[in-house]
Amino acid sequence: MNILIQSFDRDAEFACETVARLNASGHAAYVTYAQETSLGRHLLKILLAVEERYLRITRNAAAMPPPENFRADLIVDLTGERRSEDTAVLRVEINGHRNILDGLASVKTKTRHATVVAWLDDWPVARASPMISRQTFFVVNRDELYVGVQSLIMHTIARLGGGPLDALSIDRMPKVSTCFICAYVAHLTTALCRRLLQVFIGRRHRWPAWQTAWRFIEGPGIAETRRLDGTPFSVLPDDGQRFYADPFVLEHQGDTYIFVEEFPYATGKGVISMSKVGKDGCASVPRQVLEEQHHLSYPNVFKDKGEIFMVPESGAALEVVLYRAERFPDRWARHALLIAGHNINDATFMQRDGRLWMFATERFGKGSESDTMVVFSAPDLLGPWAPHKLNPILIDKAGSRPGGHIIEDDGRFFLPVQDGSEVYGGGLGLREIIVVDDDSVVLGPVEAIGTGSAWARRGIHTLNRTDHLEVVDTTWCD
Structure with missing residues (x-):
């Protein structure tokens, strides 16, 4: 044209x-x-x-x-x-x-x-x-x-x-x-005061920027009730020198593992760490399992054809990389480069009609990492991965960026999406994937997840679950 x-x-x-x-x-x-x-x-x-x-x-x-x-x-x-x-x-x-x-x-x-x-x-x-x-x-x-x-x-x-x-x-x-x-003067004054307050408090106390929590669960969870109700969550504790975020959970050979982004304040760069949840209800201190020269987060871990893989977010390197577990859970090897030259964030996968689909957001130039949804597809996990002809699919701060594995419910598929309407990490919703094929992508409206007594925070940012363990995280603190 x-x-x-x-x-x-x-x-x-x-x-x-x-x-x-x-x-x-x-x-x-x-x-x-x-x-x-x-x-x-x-x-x-x-x-x-x-x-x-x-x-x-x-x-x-x-x-x-x-x-x-x-x-x-x-x-x-x-x-x-x-x-x-x-x-x-x-x-x-x-x-x-x-x-x-x-x-x-x-x-x-x-x-x-x-x-x-x-x-x-x-x-x-x-x-x-x-x-x-x-x-x-x-x-x-x-x-x-x-x-x-x-x-x-x-x-x-x-x-x-x-x-x-x-x-x-x-x-x-x-x-x-x-x-x-x-309005400009008022905003600038408020922003400068907020910055000075952060510097002043930061010299004396550092509260967790993010917190990860987990709970054992049977029956309906957050995805089914759309609320943070039921069994209370337990916080994955940190030592005040780092935070844990973006939790994914995997069960393997009878054990349950939580994979998280670990962000040490001293380095200012995310790495991937793992915590093992024992049958006694205790989670081990997360230990590092993957580090690169660039920032890593969103450790999307899953099984495929008898092997265990991970696709962490590595947008800072302008690539989407597939890692394979050489020795699960603590030894990972770079297995394949899926996409190069794109700042892709929080790649999340689903299989439909014999094809694999990737939902993510992409950052363009100096824009946001969280508001522009793109979709890629491939015949199998190793690719080749092709962008959808209608990319970008949508520009929506309240419903574009994935926030966990796609959830199947009675033949319907729901993508957890982050709600950044007021602030990044301010909430999470579920969005039904109604149509995804070579010609179109149709998503339903965002169904917001409400607050509840199980996690006394103002919102969540990630949601994942196995049969018996559910994990969330939040940027809001008590």
């Missing part, structure tokens, strides 16, 4: 990154620029430039004008001002604003929430809810939001290749009218 992007010159890097992603997907994309004329937006541009100078951030963008006689099949309008009589126009609205900079400003006045809607001519056809983190500087939120917009553009164009898109049923969003400068 021939695609022309129209952008303001201040967003040149963002536009060029979008062009690069489109071209990598087989399109022929180019960009033209317009000058910004609004005084208010010029002031916002100056504010962003001041932050970039303070943070020593440099921006690079190359000219990518269309060749002569180029005829676009689609115009992607990032200015909010383009109209065309003979070419389809794709534009976006952020919190009701057609101009991206106005939408960006609204993020600060809307407690970090951003709802992005893609419009094809006069019809809304796609929606995204990118994750906007709690950052001190506005420029960081700008990058997160822009990548979310970029992914929504990719998401919409991927579906255009399959034919006309159905219009969404949405209500027109009211524009946020709160004073941006007032």
